[in-house]
Amino acid sequence: MSDIKNPAPQSPPTANSLSIEVLNGFTTEQRNDASYDIDSKNSLQIVSIINNEDKKVPLAVEKILPEIAALVDDIVIAFKKGGRLFYIGAGTSGRLGVLDASECPPTYGAEPEMVQGLIAGGSEALTKSIESAEDRIEEGVSELKKLNLNKKDVLVGITASGQAPYVLGALEYAQNLGTVTGAISCNKDSKTFDYVKHRLYVNVGPEVVTGSTRMKSGTAQKLILNMLSTASMIRMGKVYKNLMVDLKPVNHKLVLRSIRLIKEVTGCTEETARDALEQSDKQLKAAIVMVLLKTNLEKAEKMLKDADGHISKIIESGVNR
Numbered sequence: 001m002s003d004i005k006n007p008a009p010q011s012p013p014t015a016n017s018l019s020i021e022v023l024n025g026f027t028t029e030q031r032n033d034a035s036y037d038i039d040s041k042n043s044l045q046i047v048s049i050i051n052n053e054d055k056k057v058p059l060a061v062e063k064i065l066p067e068i069a070a071l072v073d074d075i076v077i078a079f080k081k082g083g084r085l086f087y088i089g090a091g092t093s094g095r096l097g098v099l100d101a102s103e104c105p106p107t108y109g110a111e112p113e114m115v116q117g118l119i120a121g122g123s124e125a126l127t128k129s130i131e132s133a134e135d136r137i138e139e140g141v142s143e144l145k146k147l148n149l150n151k152k153d154v155l156v157g158i159t160a161s162g163q164a165p166y167v168l169g170a171l172e173y174a175q176n177l178g179t180v181t182g183a184i185s186c187n188k189d190s191k192t193f194d195y196v197k198h199r200l201y202v203n204v205g206p207e208v209v210t211g212s213t214r215m216k217s218g219t220a221q222k223l224i225l226n227m228l229s230t231a232s233m234i235r236m237g238k239v240y241k242n243l244m245v246d247l248k249p250v251n252h253k254l255v256l257r258s259i260r261l262i263k264e265v266t267g268c269t270e271e272t273a274r275d276a277l278e279q280s281d282k283q284l285k286a287a288i289v290m291v292l293l294k295t296n297l298e299k300a301e302k303m304l305k306d307a308d309g310h311i312s313k314i315i316e317s318g319v320n321r
Contacts, residue, residue: 032206071198083152090134092214093158094119100225108238109246120166140170157183160213162190171195186217237309
């Protein structure tokens with residue numbers, strides 16, 4: 001379990017609150033003994049040092065699994081109420097949030113609004129470094145206002161050091177709205193933890209290259225984001241067994257994958273699978289239910305609605321009749 005305690009109320013974040021003395025105390029700014037003289041090593045030695053440090057990341061994430069699961073529970077509650085999940089970050093952290101959000105529609109058939117990623121500096125910052133953007137406190141708040149953030153939603157701040165004013169301002173705004181908030185940080189003294197319900201402190205230790213948080217910190221953030229979105233989508237019925245049964249077949253490869261999944265789940269022929277996918281308007285879950293229960297699209301859609309989208313519940317109810 002995390003050793004982060006509930007903090008005392010803090011003053012609002014400002015762009016000038018960070019000093020060299022404070023920076024010196026960050027875990028993410030410490031020097032790593034294992035890589036102290038890495039510049040004198042050959043290529044194999046360098047990549048070996050990096051690899052050995054990377055091995056520590058999943059173990060650090062493992063230590064906060066209960067905290068991650070608690071945040072997943074609140075995300076699921078939000079989704080069931082029609083709420084949304086927002087990620088917000090700057091630099092590498094922001095890019096990882098946008099990446100995770102952008103993968104949800106094709107993988108799980110989620111509406112684009114269901115999971116959204118915000119990055120300091122906007123879309124330009126996805127491909128170009130805009131380091132000054134993280135100091136713009138009001139920008140994150142402005143973006144959330146445009147998106148009508150409300151109590152039904154969840155906002156997760158992502159920042160390795162936990163000090164980006166862009167993220168802090170957004171979290172404070174969300175907290176004041178009554179929105180469920182969470183933060184992922186690799187610094188025990190992260191300021192983000194002052195403004196959130198869910199504090200995900202992942203202690204990956206000092207980076208191989210001091211302060212280069214795109215490395216171990218970024219890897220930890222990616223692993224956690226994978227868990228948040230994947231576990232939430234599974235809980236929402238978008239996976240049957242371990243199959244992506246709610247994907248959107250928007251290209252040739254995904255159409256073939258959908259046909260293969262229908263065959264995999266139902267044991268039907270390829271021809272039957274193709275016909276079901278076509279008759280279901282390419283709704284993969286509905287196609288599976290149509291084949292499994294030999295029913296039409298209207299009845300399949302009703303069954304899925306009654307079962308909160310879970311194919312397993314439909315099958316279980318059929319067995320127990």
